[in-house]
Amino acid sequence: MTRRIHILPDRVANQIAAGEVVERPASVVKELVENALDAASQRIEVSLRGGGKTEIRVADDGSGMEREDALLALDRHATSKIREAEDLHRVSSFGFRGEALPSIAAVSRFELETAPAAGGVGTRIRVRSGRVGSVDDAARRPGTTVTVRALFGDLPARAKFLRSASGETRACSEAVLLLALANLPVAFRLESNGRVLLDLPSAGSLRARVADLWGEESAAELLEVDRSTGEIRVGGLIQRPEAAGRGTSRRYLFVNGRPFRSAALHRMVDEAYRTTVPGQVRPAFLLYLSVEPREVDVNVHPAKAEVRFRDRPAVEAALRSAVRVGLGGLESAAPAKPEGAGTAGVAAPARPAAASAVRERGPGGDAGAADASHRSHDRPSPSQLALFVPGGARTGEDRSAAGEEAPGAPAVRRRPLLWQLHDRYILASVRDGLLLIDQHSAHERVLFEEIMRRFEKGRGASQRLLFPVTLRLGPDEYAAVEELAGLLRQTGFEIEPFGDRTVIIHAGPQPHPGFDAEGCFRAMIDELTHGSPLVDSARNQHERIAKSLACKGAIKAGQPLTFDEMAELVDRLFATELPGHDVHGRPTILRLTLEELERRFGRT
Amino acid sequence: MRLSITREKLQEGLGAVAATIPNKTTLPVLSNILLRAQGARLEMSGTDLDISVSVGVDAEVEQAGAITVPARKISDIARELESAPVHLVADGDQIELSCGKSRFKLFGLPEGEFPSFPEVDFSESWKVTAGTLQELIGHTAFAASTEESRPILNGVLWQLRSDHCTMVATNGHRLARMTFPLEEVDAPEADLIVPPKALQQVERLFEADEEVEVARSENHLAFRSATRVVYTRLIEGPYPNYEQVIPSDNDKQAVGSTGALEKAIRRMAVVASDQTHRVRLSFSEGTLGFRVQTPDLGEAEDEVSVDYQGETLEIGFNANYLLEVLRYMPDEDVRIEFRAPERAATFRPAGGEPDYLCLVMPLRLLD
Ligand SMILES: Nc1ncnc2c1ncn2[C@@H]1O[C@H](COP(=O)(O)OP(=O)(O)OP(=O)(O)O)[C@@H](O)[C@H]1O
Ligand SMILES: [Mg+2]
Numbered sequence: 004m005t006r007r008i009h010i011l012p013d014r015v016a017n018q019i020a021a022g023e024v025v026e027r028p029a030s031v032v033k034e035l036v037e038n039a040l041d042a043a044s045q046r047i048e049v050s051l052r053g054g055g056k057t058e059i060r061v062a063d064d065g066s067g068m069e070r071e072d073a074l075l076a077l078d079r080h081a082t083s084k085i086r087e088a089e090d091l092h093r094v095s096s097f098g099f100r101g102e103a104l105p106s107i108a109a110v111s112r113f114e115l116e117t118a119p120a121a122g123g124v125g126t127r128i129r130v131r132s133g134r135v136g137s138v139d140d141a142a143r144r145p146g147t148t149v150t151v152r153a154l155f156g157d158l159p160a161r162a163k164f165l166r167s168a169s170g171e172t173r174a175c176s177e178a179v180l181l182l183a184l185a186n187l188p189v190a191f192r193l194e195s196n197g198r199v200l201l202d203l204p205s206a207g208s209l210r211a212r213v214a215d216l217w218g219e220e221s222a223a224e225l226l227e228v229d230r231s232t233g234e235i236r237v238g239g240l241i242q243r244p245e246a247a248g249r250g251t252s253r254r255y256l257f258v259n260g261r262p263f264r265s266a267a268l269h270r271m272v273d274e275a276y277r278t279t280v281p282g283q284v285r286p287a288f289l290l291y292l293s294v295e296p297r298e299v300d301v302n303v304h305p306a307k308a309e310v311r312f313r314d315r316p317a318v319e320a321a322l323r324s325a326v327r328v329g330l331g332g333l334e335s336a337a338p339a340k341p342e343g344a345g346t347a348g349v350a351a352p353a354r355p356a357a358a359s360a361v362r363e364r365g366p367g368g369d370a371g372a373a374d375a376s377h378r379s380h381d382r383p384s385p386s387q388l389a390l391f392v393p394g395g396a397r398t399g400e401d402r403s404a405a406g407e408e409a410p411g412a413p414a415v416r417r418r419p420l421l422w423q424l425h426d427r428y429i430l431a432s433v434r435d436g437l438l439l440i441d442q443h444s445a446h447e448r449v450l451f452e453e454i455m456r457r458f459e460k461g462r463g464a465s466q467r468l469l470f471p472v473t474l475r476l477g478p479d480e481y482a483a484v485e486e487l488a489g490l491l492r493q494t495g496f497e498i499e500p501f502g503d504r505t506v507i508i509h510a511g512p513q514p515h516p517g518f519d520a521e522g523c524f525r526a527m528i529d530e531l532t533h534g535s536p537l538v539d540s541a542r543n544q545h546e547r548i549a550k551s552l553a554c555k556g557a558i559k560a561g562q563p564l565t566f567d568e569m570a571e572l573v574d575r576l577f578a579t580e581l582p583g584h585d586v587h588g589r590p591t592i593l594r595l596t597l598e599e600l601e602r603r604f605g606r607t
Numbered sequence: 608m609r610l611s612i613t614r615e616k617l618q619e620g621l622g623a624v625a626a627t628i629p630n631k632t633t634l635p636v637l638s639n640i641l642l643r644a645q646g647a648r649l650e651m652s653g654t655d656l657d658i659s660v661s662v663g664v665d666a667e668v669e670q671a672g673a674i675t676v677p678a679r680k681i682s683d684i685a686r687e688l689e690s691a692p693v694h695l696v697a698d699g700d701q702i703e704l705s706c707g708k709s710r711f712k713l714f715g716l717p718e719g720e721f722p723s724f725p726e727v728d729f730s731e732s733w734k735v736t737a738g739t740l741q742e743l744i745g746h747t748a749f750a751a752s753t754e755e756s757r758p759i760l761n762g763v764l765w766q767l768r769s770d771h772c773t774m775v776a777t778n779g780h781r782l783a784r785m786t787f788p789l790e791e792v793d794a795p796e797a798d799l800i801v802p803p804k805a806l807q808q809v810e811r812l813f814e815a816d817e818e819v820e821v822a823r824s825e826n827h828l829a830f831r832s833a834t835r836v837v838y839t840r841l842i843e844g845p846y847p848n849y850e851q852v853i854p855s856d857n858d859k860q861a862v863g864s865t866g867a868l869e870k871a872i873r874r875m876a877v878v879a880s881d882q883t884h885r886v887r888l889s890f891s892e893g894t895l896g897f898r899v900q901t902p903d904l905g906e907a908e909d910e911v912s913v914d915y916q917g918e919t920l921e922i923g924f925n926a927n928y929l930l931e932v933l934r935y936m937p938d939e940d941v942r943i944e945f946r947a948p949e950r951a952a953t954f955r956p957a958g959g960e961p962d963y964l965c966l967v968m969p970l971r972l973l974d
Contacts (some may be wrong), residue, residue, distance in 0.1 A: 462972065463972075464880075464883040464885045464971065465972075466925065466970050467951075467971065468779055468780070469777060469779050469780060469781075469782060469849075469951065497971075513883065513925075514882070521756065
């Protein structure tokens, strides 16, 4: 009787493993480029023919291999990168399984040419469907070139699942791109059928690599992020909200230099962008997490495309806070430039990754206020009888004195220069240029955060009205008011349902002296009852109400402001978490830097 | 038009009118002052279409006539001139001004382009001394609303009765009311709603002891003395029934020094929230305590002794409203009357004179 169970020959086992590791040309490209990177290459060249189905060639200038090692490399679980299971926890190379080369060789016509960097003879090994065909001497420079032809040529069942040549080329290009973003000092080149798709010199910074990949304009849209929360550091570039939503959004995550996918973390980034961009917009980001190696398991996915964090909530929180802080900086404000005006060739010079975004805050120009929680206190304090003050001083001289500094009065000298343009915009002169602030949008941001805080802390004040306002509402509106009465009360509206669709407003919030409680209440109830893009993008009832009330209650465009009122609004704006962004996903601030002015006036 | 006038008289007239000239206007003639020579007077007028002011000064008129000239330029020239007689000669749209050896030629606009003043019949009029008007206006106009959704509250209500008149203004959160007796009324009772800007002109233009005649037309009100006239558009009523909301059942009262209270609240305002300006008043036997707590900023406390006997009670207010009320209070001591934390409090001169009342609605804390 013949035995039914037997050990598979290596060749067959490799073919099965290949099913996991090698799905398509892009996975081959990825594995081979990773090997080249692990071999400390400076320059990696990839060329494709027929979308990689006909031929993939990856050439590097890395360490190369001695002949013996090269032959061993083709065996399963032959790896130079780890020795024991313990090593898996601190693996910093891309490869560690010793699976990629045998798997690829099992399903293609495979050729490996290598010469050790230390010198010595080169080797050429040819493998056909997993069987070593020939081993020859090869005269070549140090490094390794792997050529993979006729991928899945003997396996029509697998070949059938491949896409068109152009589809596979795109996927290969994406694989190279990911690794190029993870390895800035390495130069990359990708060719397809003789056409150059990518040609990336060694990059000194992420911004430089982005500029090489997608152009200076794209690079200029990104702002730097760098923040450590506990042991987790998050750095990289995120898209300025005002630029988001145009064109493709590029969203990349890396952990300890390794690209990975995570829908949950993408959602967390979107979450951090809330209110700074319209609801459906998915901003671009390239975020690099650095965590203790033992905090992340990279061995959970056959293609290593996913990872598992030991403490995912901590990673999510770190990511969110890094993005938030980045968005809270002045650099996050929209630049003042004509629509569509190119910045080609003049993108902001790449800055050292540190927190320049966090530092340049506020018209007070105080540096070093990197910790968001301390921000509001080291800004010029609003003059006390201030502003947005019912009946506060609002004299003619007040306005004409805008920006005049009393000589020798330090308290005054710290005031920013402020100017109101057409009763709609506030121009603020700051250390590195000019801010144009939309007064309504700015006040929206201020109110939104204040109202959200009221909901959280459950406190706030409510101004009683001398003449209570009686309103008759539509049936659906009346129902909405009854349902929301408790929350509305927390915002300051004291409402008494009076039956017959009538409500009486006895008290209201007072966001500014020109506040029209009745008009605001009506508009807000209409919006909350019938919906609008603004409130429909809210996450919960608190946010719905806060957005609506902020929008309806904010000072309007066309409202003249005194100097003190402007100063207070600007102060309060910069005390918010996201001063550059209103609640509709529009900018509150346009920023015109001296640098940009100098460039525009042809001074550089 | 041909006349001579002292530099001082010219400057006096121009200065009085200049405040009505709008800074920005789409109607060019509104940036001009109308000069009209008649009898022994030069009359100067300016308008922003809502409010018009006309001032007459003595002049030697050789030839009557009128012209409009750029207000800013002629005022600046008058200011720079030497103290000597000024000769003005208008010819067509031009005016020549000479004084000593200085000569100016300015291009004006014909008199016909200047808006005509509203027609107000003074045969039925109220007579008030300017001093009384200044008191009334000075103590109430500040309380008018600046918010545009209820235009009526942007005005000051002036109630003229057979033997007294009352001015009231409110923004719906606080209110100020003052009453003065009147003699010599030969016009019917009226409720007029007057823009505060016009009242400020009235307050400024007339001398305290001048007698001012006041008369109205359908939509306008005019104030007139021997040499000056102010016209203003009236705001259409009716004014809300404010009397009904002034509490008559406030059963607790405290009397304290106006100045001491104002100073204490000023100190509190430093730490009060920028947004709500809330200060908490607590009345107890003999003392009025103040307290502010502002999240993220800090807190402050103060105390002032007052004459108070009732039970302990706490009320929150917007510090700015309190400061205004105390600033305008025409007495060294103020009497505060109140009932409950959600009810209006009133402030009056403790001496009972003059007849002045301020009301402030509380600011409630939500917990
Ligand atoms: N381009 C190269 N330059 C130098 N050595 C290489 C190169 N490619 C492969 N090697 C050697 O061959 C070995 C096997 O490579 P292979 O990709 O099969 O496994 P691995 O990289 O160790 O692990 P993984 O299967 O996770 O990729 C490597 O460990 C390395 O020593
Ligand atoms: Mg490998």
